[in-house]
Amino acid sequence: MDKDGGLAGKPVGRRVVIGVSALGALGVAFGARIESALNGVLGAISAHDPTGITSLLPGGGGFQFYNVASFLPYRSDQDYRLTIDGLVDHPTTYTLAELAALPQTTLVRDVQCVTGWRVPNTEFGGVLLSELLDRAGVKPEGKALRFTCFDDVYSESLTLAEARRPDVMVAHQMDKVPVTRDHGGPVRLYVAPMYFYKSAKWLSGITVTDRVMPGYWEQNGYDVEAWVGRSNGRTDAPIDGE
Numbered sequence: 001m002d003k004d005g006g007l008a009g010k011p012v013g014r015r016v017v018i019g020v021s022a023l024g025a026l027g028v029a030f031g032a033r034i035e036s037a038l039n040g041v042l043g044a045i046s047a048h049d050p051t052g053i054t055s056l057l058p059g060g061g062g063f064q065f066y067n068v069a070s071f072l073p074y075r076s077d078q079d080y081r082l083t084i085d086g087l088v089d090h091p092t093t094y095t096l097a098e099l100a101a102l103p104q105t106t107l108v109r110d111v112q113c114v115t116g117w118r119v120p121n122t123e124f125g126g127v128l129l130s131e132l133l134d135r136a137g138v139k140p141e142g143k144a145l146r147f148t149c150f151d152d153v154y155s156e157s158l159t160l161a162e163a164r165r166p167d168v169m170v171a172h173q174m175d176k177v178p179v180t181r182d183h184g185g186p187v188r189l190y191v192a193p194m195y196f197y198k199s200a201k202w203l204s205g206i207t208v209t210d211r212v213m214p215g216y217w218e219q220n221g222y223d224v225e226a227w228v229g230r231s232n233g234r235t236d237a238p239i240d241g242e
């Protein structure tokens, strides 16, 4: 098993193996889930499957919904807030309407989970992270970003240089409709060049820090630098500039 409890069928790095032992206790729970899937309740569990196992079964494919919290987070469009703070000149809290009123960008890329499933040509719409950083004004000591979520458990990180790339955004639309609750709505991060675990769902906070603070999965052995095809034991992809 790997991070998501799935059987990726791809080479994995040593750090991933460390992550698996850290998740040993969870493996027991996953075992029970697999058993129920095989007992014929696949439909019921697939919507909340953090394991990715269902993608390997007939009818699988497309997006898997992942959620490491023990509940399905919810914030209404009206109540949603995104805070940018830390090493910035202008700490700011945005409503969804305020985010939607900023310059908008769309990106069409392949979504790639580190466990192996992939969804080609997925469109994300929202605000470039660089736009939000420019507005907040990053102080000279600011070197990295820490992302937090209103599930109160997930976190992620990027270096400032990564965060300023033109293919990294705060997304409130996915395939031309609002990001659904299951996909991390109203607003999630989208880091197109990296494995999908970098794309924090239910995004609520962006804090500029003086160094990278490894996120949820990275504390369990996954690579902080999660370039698709060039991390987590893979070396197959060409370097496409960063």
Ligand SMILES: Nc1nc2c(c(=O)[nH]1)N[C@H]1C(S)=C(S)[C@@H](COP(=O)(O)O)O[C@H]1N2
Residues within 6 Å of the ligand: 004, 063, 064, 065, 066, 067, 068, 069, 113, 114, 149, 151, 154, 182, 183, 184, 196, 197, 198, 199, 200, 201, 202
């Ligand atoms: N808050 C939060 N964000 C998260 C996760 C999560 O469990 N919680 N899982 C990550 C992983 S491993 C993947 S593959 C994608 C899955 O996004 P999806 O559920 O929209 O398919 O979200 C990422 N972001």
Ligand SMILES: [Mo]
Residues within 6 Å of the ligand: 004, 066, 113, 114, 115, 196, 197
């Ligand atoms: Mo993932």
